[in-house]
Amino acid sequence: MSPVPPVKPEENEFRPHVYDGIREYDKRLPNWWLYTLYITIVFWVGYWGYYEWFRAGPTGAQDVAAEMARIESARLSTAPLDDPSLWKMSRNSEFVAAGKAVYEAACAACHLASLRGKAESTVAIGPDLTDTTWVHGGRPTEVHALINKGVLAKGMPTWGPVLGARKIGEVTAYIMSKHREGEPVVIAPPASP
Numbered sequence: 001m002s003p004v005p006p007v008k009p010e011e012n013e014f015r016p017h018v019y020d021g022i023r024e025y026d027k028r029l030p031n032w033w034l035y036t037l038y039i040t041i042v043f044w045v046g047y048w049g050y051y052e053w054f055r056a057g058p059t060g061a062q063d064v065a066a067e068m069a070r071i072e073s074a075r076l077s078t079a080p081l082d083d084p085s086l087w088k089m090s091r092n093s094e095f096v097a098a099g100k101a102v103y104e105a106a107c108a109a110c111h112l113a114s115l116r117g118k119a120e121s122t123v124a125i126g127p128d129l130t131d132t133t134w135v136h137g138g139r140p141t142e143v144h145a146l147i148n149k150g151v152l153a154k155g156m157p158t159w160g161p162v163l164g165a166r167k168i169g170e171v172t173a174y175i176m177s178k179h180r181e182g183e184p185v186v187i188a189p190p191a192s193p
């Protein structure tokens, strides 16, 4: 039998109460236990400040929405390029955000950051992309094809070889995000250059 370590008398004191004949020793909480408690308190302050006070972190609902958008965007990027799938892309936050970046880099110079082009300022070269009047058709596939091919004679560059298929899809989604499926489309004659 291993020798039992000697117990100091003060470690063996009982607390005054007795319940159902059960008595309790009066002992300090061990240090490892106390330090674990203090660390959780410090962690809680940081966690609470990040998520609840400054609201720097995403909420659970935002996390779910972002993940669903990511899954849908992965599915859409392999879908055949037709009007329904382009409309869906235009309602997908990942596609629209990527398309906005492409737009700001490649298109805003002529169509303006607001997409309103000539409708907003006379210095703009490109037409308004937010109204329902289109020169080359307002169906998503028509807009997509037009961006791909360009209208060189009128000063709209051919973007297909420059941007590649994925970015053309994204920028089309961004433009269509300013439109509604089923809205009336007016075909206007091209403005004289």
Ligand code: HEC
Pocket: 102, 103, 106, 107, 108, 109, 110, 111, 125, 126, 127, 129, 133, 134, 135, 136, 137, 143, 146, 147, 151, 154, 155, 156, 157, 159, 171, 172, 190, 191
């Ligand atoms: C150098 C100036 C310029 C740049 C840059 C430019 N565009 Fe254009 N865009 C034009 C002009 C000019 C027209 C009008 C063509 C016409 O009247 O036939 C046009 C027309 C269009 C149309 C057709 C509008 C309609 O009414 O049918 C779309 C869509 C379009 N641009 C999208 C884009 C996108 C997307 C980009 C960026 C990837 C872009 N443009 C960059 C000048 C530009």
